[in-house]
Every structure is written in C-alpha cells, then in structure tokens.
Amino acid sequence: MECNKIKMLDSGKAVQENPSSELQESRREVKRLVKNWRALLDIMPDMVFLIREDYIIEYMNTNAIMSFGDLREKICFEGLHHAKSPCIGACPVKMVKREDSRGSAESLEMEIGDKIVEYNFVPFHGYKGDCLILVNMRDITQRKSQEQEIAAFNHNIEDILLCKIEELNESEKTRNHLADQVGALMNQLKVLEYSDEMVGSSKALRKIKDMVSQVAMSDATILITGESGTGKELAANLIRKCSNRHSKPFLKVNCNSINDNLLESDLFGYEKGAFTGAVARKKGKFEIVDGGTIFLDEIGDISPKMQSSLLRILQNGEIIRVGGTEAIHVDVRIIAATNIDLAKAVKEGNFRLDLYYRLNIINITTPSLRERKDDILDLATHFVRHYRKAFKKEIDFMPNSVIDKLLSHDWPGNVRELENVIQRAVLMAQNNTITERDIHFDQGMGGAVQGGIFGPFEERVSREPLKTLLGDIECTIIKNTLDKYEGNVQEAAKILKVGKTALYDKMKRHGLSGKPGKN
Numbered sequence: 001m002e003c004n005k006i007k008m009l010d011s012g013k014a015v016q017e018n019p020s021s022e023l024q025e026s027r028r029e030v031k032r033l034v035k036n037w038r039a040l041l042d043i044m045p046d047m048v049f050l051i052r053e054d055y056i057i058e059y060m061n062t063n064a065i066m067s068f069g070d071l072r073e074k075i076c077f078e079g080l081h082h083a084k085s086p087c088i089g090a091c092p093v094k095m096v097k098r099e100d101s102r103g104s105a106e107s108l109e110m111e112i113g114d115k116i117v118e119y120n121f122v123p124f125h126g127y128k129g130d131c132l133i134l135v136n137m138r139d140i141t142q143r144k145s146q147e148q149e150i151a152a153f154n155h156n157i158e159d160i161l162l163c164k165i166e167e168l169n170e171s172e173k174t175r176n177h178l179a180d181q182v183g184a185l186m187n188q189l190k191v192l193e194y195s196d197e198m199v200g201s202s203k204a205l206r207k208i209k210d211m212v213s214q215v216a217m218s219d220a221t222i223l224i225t226g227e228s229g230t231g232k233e234l235a236a237n238l239i240r241k242c243s244n245r246h247s248k249p250f251l252k253v254n255c256n257s258i259n260d261n262l263l264e265s266d267l268f269g270y271e272k273g274a275f276t277g278a279v280a281r282k283k284g285k286f287e288i289v290d291g292g293t294i295f296l297d298e299i300g301d302i303s304p305k306m307q308s309s310l311l312r313i314l315q316n317g318e319i320i321r322v323g324g325t326e327a328i329h330v331d332v333r334i335i336a337a338t339n340i341d342l343a344k345a346v347k348e349g350n351f352r353l354d355l356y357y358r359l360n361i362i363n364i365t366t367p368s369l370r371e372r373k374d375d376i377l378d379l380a381t382h383f384v385r386h387y388r389k390a391f392k393k394e395i396d397f398m399p400n401s402v403i404d405k406l407l408s409h410d411w412p413g414n415v416r417e418l419e420n421v422i423q424r425a426v427l428m429a430q431n432n433t434i435t436e437r438d439i440h441f442d443q444g445m446g447g448a449v450q451g452g453i454f455g456p457f458e459e460r461v462s463r464e465p466l467k468t469l470l471g472d473i474e475c476t477i478i479k480n481t482l483d484k485y486e487g488n489v490q491e492a493a494k495i496l497k498v499g500k501t502a503l504y505d506k507m508k509r510h511g512l513s514g515k516p517g518k519n
Helices: 019-042 062-068 079-083 141-155 157-197 203-215 232-241 260-268 304-316 342-347 353-359 373-390 400-408 414-428 457-461 466-484 489-496 500-510
Strands: 005-008 014-017 047-052 057-060 095-099 106-112 115-125 131-139 222-225 250-254 293-297 318-320 327-329 333-338 362-365
Touching: 047 062, 057 062, 115 141, 141 157, 157 232, 203 232, 203 362, 222 232, 232 250, 232 293, 232 333, 250 260, 260 304, 260 318, 304 318, 304 353, 342 353, 373 400, 373 414, 414 466, 466 489, 466 500, 489 500
Parallel strands: 222 333, 222 362, 250 293, 293 333
Antiparallel strands: 005 014, 047 057, 047 131, 095 106, 106 115, 115 131, 318 327
C-alpha cells in the first residue's frame, strides 16, 4: 500500500514504518517543548500572558497569577480593540506609549487598579496555526512613585531647599543643645569621679561640688575663701582636674612662705644681671605653667608691690621678668585662695580694690567643719583607714561615745584639726578600738603638744616602754611642725635642725607626708 513506507536496515532487510507511531512521537515532542516553555516562563520575574486573537487569556505564568489572580479563559479589556494592544483584566486602563531605551521595541505603560505596569508584546502563530499575542509585563509602581517625587522635587526645589535648610538649622540647634547637656553631664561625672578627695555628703559640701561642676570648664579666675584647714587646696585640685586644662601643667605657690622679692622672681622670672647671683636668664612659674593652671595660696598676704604685678597679668595676661622691660604674654588660669576677709582688707587699705575685683569673679567659700558636722563621721572613718594602714594597726571600731565626743567639739582647726586628732588616736589605741581616752583635742596655742600625747603622759609612762613614748612624741612634733609650715619639708628640717634626708626617713617611719621644699 502507498500509505506504508519501507525503511531499509543495515542488514539489507526492508521494514515497514507505522505513520501513527511517528505522529505520537511528534506529539510527545510538542508536549515536552510546551512543558519546558511553561517551566521557563514560570521562573521569570516578569508577568507573562498569552492572549488569543479573540482577546481570551490562554496562559498566565506564576508571577502574573500572584499579581492579578487567575484570569485564564477570561476576556481582555475591550478598549484594547481600539488601541490594538493587549491588556489584562476588566478594569479601567490608562495607557501611555513610549519608546524603549534601546529603540528596538515599543514599550507601553498602563494603570491596572492601584498598580502601574510596563509591558511589551509580540504576535506569533501557535503550533496549531492560531494567532496569539505574548505579553511581557513588569510592575513599575514604585519606580513611577519615585519619578513623581523627583518631578515634584524639581518643580518645588527652592521651597524644598528652604524647608530642608530650616530642618537642618533646627537639627543643629537640637544637636548643640544635646551637646551642651552631654558636656554638662560629663563635667558632673568628672566632679563625681574626682570628688572622693573631698570626703563627705553634707549639703554644704554638695553645694561646693555643684559650683565646681559649673565653673571648672571655664577659664575664669576663681577665688577660694574659708578658714584655715577647710580644704581650699582640695577644692583647687578638683577645679583643675575637671577643667579643660587638666592635662596641662599645674603649680601651687604658697605666697606667705616666700620672701616678697623672691616671690616676684619666682613667679615672673628674672633677666641675667637683674640682681647679685642672677648669672643667667630664668623663667618664672607663670612662663613654666603657660597653658595650664597656677594656684596662689594665701593670696591675701602678698605685698602692695606684688599686688600691682599680679594685677597686670590678670588684666592683660602679661608678665615682665625682674630686671626686664619686655612684656611676655602667657595663657594661665589663676586659682587663688585665702583665709583673710579680702573685702575687709580693702576697706582697711591693705589690699587693692581693683585686684580684689579681678580675683573675685567666681568666689567659692569652703565651709568650716562646725558648719558641716554631718561629714565628721565620714571624715573620721576616712582618716582612721588612712592612718591604720600607715601605722600598721588593726583599728576597726569606734564606739558611739567617741563619735558623740567628736560631734560635740567645736573644731576651730577644722578638718586639719580632726585629722590630727584621729592620727593621734590611731597611734595611741591599745587594740582594735579607739576609746574616749585616745581622743585629745588641741587647747589654744601650742595645744597640739599640750593636748596631744603629753596630756596623759604620766598614765602612759606606767604602761608603755620608753621607745614607744619617744616615737609618739617624735611623730607628734614632726607632724605639727609640718602643719605649721604647710608641709614644707625643707623648712621643717631647718626648724627641727635635722637633715632633710633624715627627716624624710622619720616621716616615712611614722607614715607622714609633706611637700618638697621650695628653692
């Protein structure tokens, strides 16, 4: 039969082919291609539609179904008949024609509900010979929104810039305000960090610490006033540590412990040949501490000549060396202290009024111990801990009777007197407890000796060896001499007529400390 075909095998035998088998093979191939084609379209990020010539949607890939729902076997929008372009869904459509950036195909945009899409399409014939249209669509809603924002920005650029500038100004004000707050808090933290040296928590002491936190960061001159022994030097130390100059040089000068002529050359320096022995130019303390802080203790005791010289540096920031004529500019913050009533000294003509005003820009008054008795227990505990370590004694208890005795005392010598009393008590204690008989207060002039270890001397002679008694006497004498001369070891050695090295050895043995001698 003619419908049968003969195929020759390699062996030369003829085999008749079956047409139906070939058709089945072709159908399987078509199905395979269709399956692969659909699989490729399903993994595409764009939305893909296949539309028949009667505007019925024949196929949608996975992304298309996820975006619009299943619209297969439904008719497209009839407006596409007039536009001669495919569209999906039965909702109002607004189409915009634009050229693709490559210029090779036509791209269209349209709104579908709340989405804006961009699509391309191409007509082709299916394997059955029917006319189909392949539509490739992507969601450009976000891009269009951004384009609209950019267009709005370009349209109102001046208003927007003005608005942004105003916002930036407000942000800058806020940042500056926050920076000020942070700076204030950091300064308060510094005060808390370093204020352990000023022992106590009374209202009067807290007031001083608060004031220090307010003024420490400025470069203003500060005058610290108060009775002797109230901790003026501790306040000066705290101000310096909390200031912007905390890492710069810091020098302390006791103005009443140096001869007036020596004080001037010590502070301001001198030129070669200014006086006998001035064999070379020497810088003074103000030049050495340039950029830092200088603490002038007992400022109320300086002579009128020194007052005039000090006024110059406070007014102009300038010094003139002894024997020199050239003004030298220095950047030094001055902290001064005195136990003298300077206002009264001005009225009596002993202190310059203009210098007083220059010094008294910021005044901090350290309260007497009788004004802050709430701190006595904290201070006593602090000194007990210090001296039990220095004397290697196991003191760990003070009865209420001792505390009541300390609280009832008037403390004319303030904190320094309290330290002396506790030091002697720790030294004299027989066991781990300080008793009332170990507490002896200074009585008037020379009271440190009379009310110290010599008060109960006869009682101690009967129960303590001579070596211990002599050691206690030596310790008290050295301690009171150092207190009298503000811790100046060199001066104390002269008064006690012992070598400075020997005095240092005795001080170390008794747990005493002082300041290096001044040249």
